[in-house]
Amino acid sequence: xxxxxxxxIVNGETKHWTIAPGDLLLDVLxxxxxxxVKRGCxxxxxxxxxxxxxxxPINSCVMFAAQAEGCEVLTIEGVAxxxxxxxxxxAFLEYGAVQCGYCTPGMILSAKALLAEHPDPTxxxxxxxxxxxxxxxxxxxxxxxxxxxxxRVYRNVRPSSARAKxxxxxxLHGKKR
Amino acid sequence: xxxxxxxxxxxxxxxxxxxxxRKVGKHGRIVAGATDIVTQADRSSxxxxxxxxxxxxxxxxxxxxxLIGAATTMAExxxxxxxxxxxxxxxxxxxxxxxxxxxxxxxxxxxxxANASPAADTAVVLLVLDTQxxxxxxxxxxxxxxxxxxxxxxxxxxxxxxxxEIVIPALPGGGRLGWSFQKLxxxxxxxxxxNAAAGLQIDPRGRIKWGRIALGxxxxxxxxxxxAEGLLLGNRFSEELLARAGEAVMxxxxxxxxxxxxxxYRREMSGVLARRALHECASQAxxxx
Numbered sequence: 001x002x003x004x005x006x007x008x009i010v011n012g013e014t015k016h017w018t019i020a021p022g023d024l025l026l027d028v029l030x031x032x033x034x035x036x037v038k039r040g041c042x043x044x045x046x047x048x049x050x051x052x053x054x055x056x057p058i059n060s061c062v063m064f065a066a067q068a069e070g071c072e073v074l075t076i077e078g079v080a081x082x083x084x085x086x087x088x089x090x091a092f093l094e095y096g097a098v099q100c101g102y103c104t105p106g107m108i109l110s111a112k113a114l115l116a117e118h119p120d121p122t123x124x125x126x127x128x129x130x131x132x133x134x135x136x137x138x139x140x141x142x143x144x145x146x147x148x149x150x151x152r153v154y155r156n157v158r159p160s161s162a163r164a165k166x167x168x169x170x171x172l173h174g175k176k177r
Numbered sequence: 178x179x180x181x182x183x184x185x186x187x188x189x190x191x192x193x194x195x196x197x198x199r200k201v202g203k204h205g206r207i208v209a210g211a212t213d214i215v216t217q218a219d220r221s222s223x224x225x226x227x228x229x230x231x232x233x234x235x236x237x238x239x240x241x242x243x244l245i246g247a248a249t250t251m252a253e254x255x256x257x258x259x260x261x262x263x264x265x266x267x268x269x270x271x272x273x274x275x276x277x278x279x280x281x282x283x284x285x286x287x288x289x290x291a292n293a294s295p296a297a298d299t300a301v302v303l304l305v306l307d308t309q310x311x312x313x314x315x316x317x318x319x320x321x322x323x324x325x326x327x328x329x330x331x332x333x334x335x336x337x338x339x340x341x342e343i344v345i346p347a348l349p350g351g352g353r354l355g356w357s358f359q360k361l362x363x364x365x366x367x368x369x370x371x372n373a374a375a376g377l378q379i380d381p382r383g384r385i386k387w388g389r390i391a392l393g394x395x396x397x398x399x400x401x402x403x404x405a406e407g408l409l410l411g412n413r414f415s416e417e418l419l420a421r422a423g424e425a426v427m428x429x430x431x432x433x434x435x436x437x438x439x440x441x442y443r444r445e446m447s448g449v450l451a452r453r454a455l456h457e458c459a460s461q462a463x464x465x466x
Contacts, residue, residue, distance in 0.1 A: 004185065021225065022179025024215065043216045044280055056252070059279045062215040064208065066185040067227060110278065131366050132277020 008068050010034070011078025025051070025060040025068055029075060036076035036105045040134075047133035050106035051075050057113045057132070076105035079112065087153040088112060088146070095146035099137035107133045111147045119155055123148065179215075183223045191231045191341070195315040198226060198339060207339060209248045210283040212276070213292045233287070233341060236260055243345040247287025251275045254286055254299075264306060264348060265356035265461060267374060271298040277366050290326070291340045293333045293398065300399035301374040302358050303343065304391035311342035320344060327398035352378045352386050355458030359450040363437070369394050370438045371446045375454035377409070379462045385409045388455065390422070395430035395447045402426045405451065414464040419455055423448035 006019045006028065019028055026049045029037045037060055040048030044062035051060050052074040079086045088108050091097070098104050107130060114121055114129035121129070126144045135143065185208075188194040198205055206222035208214060209229060233246035238259035245254065254260050254272040261269045275281055275289065275298050289297045290310060300323070309320040312335060326333055348354060359373045372393040378386040388409035390402040405425035412418050432443035 020180065020182070021185035022182025024179070044212050044276070047277065047279055050279055053282075056282045057279045058282050059212075059277075062212045062280075063283060064179075064185065064211055064215075064225065064227075066187070066225075067208070067211060067229065069187065113278075129278060131364070132279040 028065040091146040091150040097142040097146040209285040245343040251281035296394035301391040355461030357454040357457035373450035377458035395432040423452040426451040
């Protein structure tokens, strides 16, 4: 079998990895040390392996690594800026939304994608965004509260850019259901 | 887990994909969203052909209907202005229930149809829309009515060909229309225990010009309930007619029992969902209840 390469970007860094053609994205990321990408059900149900591919949450356990060629991948390791936690991470700690922590990376990445698209989400939107991330410890109330709180922080931090993006989106797509 | 995969092909044109498919024959498998392939027990494929970069990612609407590329994701269908406006938005609604956001960002409508799950949510909607699928190999392409496409659970007439496009004809004029999609699952994004779709047209004299009903997860393939449809023809909408149609649906379906639901429960629910769907259609079409 000839060598097969994956060229893509992980957390802002360009990568050139040798992979097998049938490798799953989850396995490749963990092999390279991204252990924040959790191995859960391996059938695309639980969301523990969630990463963002070009800004969209996907289950890395049901995606071939080769499908990520040329894409930008964000894992939990790339969410904080150095030692400075993301407002979502701060809020998860503050609101007690983390217990065993296994579902947390996936939840934070799902939430990050939600807030990029809906800077001022309703609680229903937050809950829908978490529908693919199973938690077997605390449930969903505290994560939902944390995400609503982080959304407020994001809006105060950079209200102009987030609002402008949301307005552009709604102008493009009309009113969402 | 997929150690036996020898090559992963990323063709950039449809022609290239079709030639590859011909070359690798029965050892090849088409990858679109991959969500079904990875979770299925079948490990016989040696070659994977990714069709995400061959231009099959689109939703187009015009006077002749709606064309959807096979590699269009559920998330795209869920948010497309074309599908949101077409037939009461039932295809967008069905797509929005196909698993979690993570799955909907990957899973494609072509995959949902080609994998031929009896419970596929988009299938019942496409059946009531009288959909055809465009199927191609390197020598020719042809349209097949979706009703002729399935040959059994997870089986189709594809026979190594590629499902290229979903072809939905224009909606019939000359009367008021109503459409509905109904799903029963443990959660909103879970696989359906039973799903149903319906469409109805009321003529200017207030009679049902035609009705279409499709059911999923209650037989070997997604199916149209032709006997129940026949009962509706030419009648005025009434609760009594609705009850008779629901009973006809229950006689037509052929469910199995499994870990999720018994055959009896599925049969009972097929009648309930069909009635709910027809009810929603009738109120959209302005029938007095």
